[in-house]
Amino acid sequence: MSKPIPPIAARKPHAATFHGITREDPYNWLRADNWQEVMQAPETLDPEIKAYLEAENAYFEAAFGEPTAALQEQIYKEIRGRIKEDDSGIPTPDGPWAYNSRTLEGQQYPLLVRTPRGGGEETVLLDCNIEAATGGEYFGFGGADHDPSHKFLLWAADRQGSEYYTIHIRDLATGKDSDETIEDAADGGVWSADSKSIYYSELDENHRPYRVRRHVIGTPQAEDEIVYEEKDAGFFVGVDRTLSGKYIVINAHDHQTSECWLIDAAKGGAPKLVAERVVDREYDIDERYGMLYLLTNADGAEDFKIVTVAAEAPQAENWVDLVPHTEGVLILDITLIKNHLLRLERHEGLPRIVVRDLRTGKEDTVRFEEEAYSLGMSVGYEFDTSTFRLTYSSPTTPSRTYDLDLETGLRTLLKEQEVPSGHNPDDYLTKRLFAKASDGELVPITLLYRKSTKLDGTAPALLYGYGAYGMSMPAAFSVSALSLVDRGFVYAIAHIRGGMDKGYRWYRLGRREHKSNTFTDFIAAAETLIAERYVAKNKIVAQGGSAGGMLMGAIANMRPDLFAGILAQEPFVDVLNTMLDDTLPLTPPEWPEWGNPITSPEDYNRIAGYAPYEQVSAKAYPPIFALAGLTDPRVTYWEPAKWVAKLRATKTDTNPLYLKTNMGAGHGGASGRFDRIKETALGDAFALSVVGLA
Numbered sequence: 001m002s003k004p005i006p007p008i009a010a011r012k013p014h015a016a017t018f019h020g021i022t023r024e025d026p027y028n029w030l031r032a033d034n035w036q037e038v039m040q041a042p043e044t045l046d047p048e049i050k051a052y053l054e055a056e057n058a059y060f061e062a063a064f065g066e067p068t069a070a071l072q073e074q075i076y077k078e079i080r081g082r083i084k085e086d087d088s089g090i091p092t093p094d095g096p097w098a099y100n101s102r103t104l105e106g107q108q109y110p111l112l113v114r115t116p117r118g119g120g121e122e123t124v125l126l127d128c129n130i131e132a133a134t135g136g137e138y139f140g141f142g143g144a145d146h147d148p149s150h151k152f153l154l155w156a157a158d159r160q161g162s163e164y165y166t167i168h169i170r171d172l173a174t175g176k177d178s179d180e181t182i183e184d185a186a187d188g189g190v191w192s193a194d195s196k197s198i199y200y201s202e203l204d205e206n207h208r209p210y211r212v213r214r215h216v217i218g219t220p221q222a223e224d225e226i227v228y229e230e231k232d233a234g235f236f237v238g239v240d241r242t243l244s245g246k247y248i249v250i251n252a253h254d255h256q257t258s259e260c261w262l263i264d265a266a267k268g269g270a271p272k273l274v275a276e277r278v279v280d281r282e283y284d285i286d287e288r289y290g291m292l293y294l295l296t297n298a299d300g301a302e303d304f305k306i307v308t309v310a311a312e313a314p315q316a317e318n319w320v321d322l323v324p325h326t327e328g329v330l331i332l333d334i335t336l337i338k339n340h341l342l343r344l345e346r347h348e349g350l351p352r353i354v355v356r357d358l359r360t361g362k363e364d365t366v367r368f369e370e371e372a373y374s375l376g377m378s379v380g381y382e383f384d385t386s387t388f389r390l391t392y393s394s395p396t397t398p399s400r401t402y403d404l405d406l407e408t409g410l411r412t413l414l415k416e417q418e419v420p421s422g423h424n425p426d427d428y429l430t431k432r433l434f435a436k437a438s439d440g441e442l443v444p445i446t447l448l449y450r451k452s453t454k455l456d457g458t459a460p461a462l463l464y465g466y467g468a469y470g471m472s473m474p475a476a477f478s479v480s481a482l483s484l485v486d487r488g489f490v491y492a493i494a495h496i497r498g499g500m501d502k503g504y505r506w507y508r509l510g511r512r513e514h515k516s517n518t519f520t521d522f523i524a525a526a527e528t529l530i531a532e533r534y535v536a537k538n539k540i541v542a543q544g545g546s547a548g549g550m551l552m553g554a555i556a557n558m559r560p561d562l563f564a565g566i567l568a569q570e571p572f573v574d575v576l577n578t579m580l581d582d583t584l585p586l587t588p589p590e591w592p593e594w595g596n597p598i599t600s601p602e603d604y605n606r607i608a609g610y611a612p613y614e615q616v617s618a619k620a621y622p623p624i625f626a627l628a629g630l631t632d633p634r635v636t637y638w639e640p641a642k643w644v645a646k647l648r649a650t651k652t653d654t655n656p657l658y659l660k661t662n663m664g665a666g667h668g669g670a671s672g673r674f675d676r677i678k679e680t681a682l683g684d685a686f687a688l689s690v691v692g693l694a
Helices: 035-040 047-065 069-081 128-133 481-485 504-508 516-531 547-558 575-579 587-594 601-610 638-650 673-690
Strands: 015-018 021-024 092-094 097-103 111-116 123-127 140-146 152-158 165-171 176-191 197-203 209-216 225-229 236-241 247-253 258-264 268-273 283-288 291-296 305-310 320-323 329-336 340-347 350-357 363-366 374-378 387-393 400-405 411-416 428-436 442-450 461-464 490-494 540-545 565-569 624-629 657-662
Touching: 047 638, 047 657, 047 673, 069 481, 069 673, 111 128, 123 128, 123 140, 123 152, 140 165, 140 176, 152 176, 165 197, 176 209, 176 236, 197 236, 209 236, 225 247, 225 268, 247 283, 258 283, 283 329, 291 329, 305 329, 329 374, 340 374, 350 374, 428 516, 442 481, 442 516, 461 516, 481 490, 481 673, 490 516, 516 540, 516 547, 540 547, 540 673, 547 565, 565 673, 575 587, 575 601, 624 638, 624 673, 638 657
Parallel strands: 461 490, 461 540, 540 565, 565 624, 624 657
Antiparallel strands: 015 021, 092 097, 097 111, 111 123, 140 152, 152 165, 165 176, 176 197, 197 209, 209 225, 236 247, 247 258, 258 268, 283 291, 291 305, 305 320, 329 340, 340 350, 350 363, 374 387, 387 400, 400 411, 428 442, 442 490
C-alpha cells in the first residue's frame, strides 16, 4: 500500500513593507479576503483555500487518523468512562426557586432546570440538546439568565463557532421562545430590574464588541437604544450586573487598561462614569449599600488592592484603601455579599480564599495542604446571604464542592466528582518542583504521575504550557490527563512567565519586551525534567493552544532537538502579520500585550525575531500536529495553515507534520462534550505515537 503524500501549498508572490523592511509571504493567499463573511457563512470560503484545507485533512486522516483509529477509540472510551454522564449540578437558590443544570446519559449538552425552593417538581427551562438538533453541526451555548421576576429566560447560541451569538427570549410559563431575537451579540445579556429590557454588547463588522444597546422587550432590534459606544478599536466592551442588583456595569478594556460606567438597573438612563481610563490602570467593580468596592492596581499596586468609594462620587481621587497592596500576594477576584467581602488570592503560587466580615473587619483564610491544588469560589444569585460556595481539586483529587456558612462556620460537602470507571487518588502522586530559568528565576512545574511509574530517566512526558494574558494554569483534577498518566506518562504543567502564577510581576516579565522569557522558561522546565530524571530526554511531548500555540511554534524553532513531538491547538503562530493587520478582531486590543509593529520599529523587529511563522528555517523539526477551526475569530484558520505550509516546504526532516482543520467549528474546537473528548483522544494518540507507545 502506497504511503500517503502530503499536499504542497502553492507559493504566490506577496510582499509587505514596514519600517523600510520588505518581507515576502508566499502563503498569504490562504488568508480569505472575505474572512468576515466566512465567519458567519463558511460556505463562502474561496474554493482554492477550501481545497487546500480539505487536502490537508485528507492527508491527516490517511497518514494518522485511520491508522490510529482503534487507539483513539480506546482512549475516548476511557475518558468517557470517567465522566458521570447522567449528572446534576448543585441547585442554586434565588427567591422562590432553585436553579440548576444537569446532563443526561448519551447527551452532548446540558439541561437548565429549576425546582421550587425547598423541594418540589422540576421544570426543564432549556434543553440544549433539542436546540442543538435544530441547526447545523455546531452549537455553542452562550449561557442563560433568568429575569428578576422569574418569568423569562434569555439564552444565547452560536451556530457557526464564530462567536456571533443570537439571544433568544423564552416565556417560562409556556416554555416557548418569542419570535423576537437579538442577532450578532457578543454573548448573552443582562436584565433590567423591571424585566422589561435587556442590555447586551454588539459586535462590529470586524467582530469586536464595541457598544452596548438596550433592547426593550416587544420591540424590533433595529430600535434598540445605543447606551454606550466605544470609539477606540483597541478596547472591547462588556456588560454585567452587580450581585446586589443595583447597577448594570459597562466595562471598556484592553489587556492593561479599563474604564467602567454604571447604570441604575431600576431607573435606567445614561451611564455614569466611575473613573476615566488611565493607561495601565485596571479596576473592576462590585457594590454594597451604596458603596463601590473596586479591585484595582492603581497607585502602583502591582498585585492589586481593594478600595472603596461612594457610588455617588466614584472618582479616583475619592478612593480609600480597604485591603492595601501586599507585594507577592495577588488578589485575583472579589465578591460581595450582605455582610462579607470574599477575595481569591494567590500566594507562593497557591490559591487561598480570604473572608472579611465587613461589620467587624475580622478576616479568616480558607486554604488546603496539598503541594498543588486549585480553588474557586462563587455565591450564586443572592446578595442577602451568609453562604458562599467553594470548589477544590488537585491533580490527584477529584473536584469537591462545599457550602461555607460564614455566620456559623459550618462547611458542608455538597458534591464530590464521581469517576464511574474508578479512581483511587492513592495510586497517583502530585509534586511541585522548580526549574531555574536562564536569568535565575524559579519556574514552578506541577507534576502528576502514577506511583508505579519509574522516575529513572526513562518515562515519557506531556509538558503543557500557555504563558500569556496573565492567565494562570490551575493545578486541577483532569479526567483526560489520566489516559496518558496510566500509560506511564508524567503529566507536567509549566507555570511560565506571561501567566500570573507567581503574581502580576510574573505576567509583566512575560509580555512585550520580555516575551522571550515565556519560551526560555518552558525550555528550562523541559531541561529540568530531564536533568532530575523525571523523564526521558527524547520523550517529551509539548502541548499548548492559542497563545500557548505560539509557545509551541517558538520552542519548535528554538529547541527542536528537545521534544519528541509538538501538539499545537489553534496556534497563534503568525504573530507579526496578525499584529500588522488592524482589521482583525483582536489586533488593536492586543497591542498592549505584544506591541504595535505598525507604529514601532522596535516592536516590529522584536516580534519578527520570535514569531514562529517568520522564524521557520531549513532544519530538522520534531513531529508536529496542528489543529485549527475554520470559523475561529481569535486565531484565524490561516495562521496554522500558513505555518504548516511553510514548515512542509522548508524543514529538512521526514518527521510527521499534520494539519487538521475543523471545517465546522471555531476557537474551542468541537462544541459537544463527547466530540471534545474525541479531539482529546486524538491528541493523546499523537503523543503516544511519537514516543513509540501507539
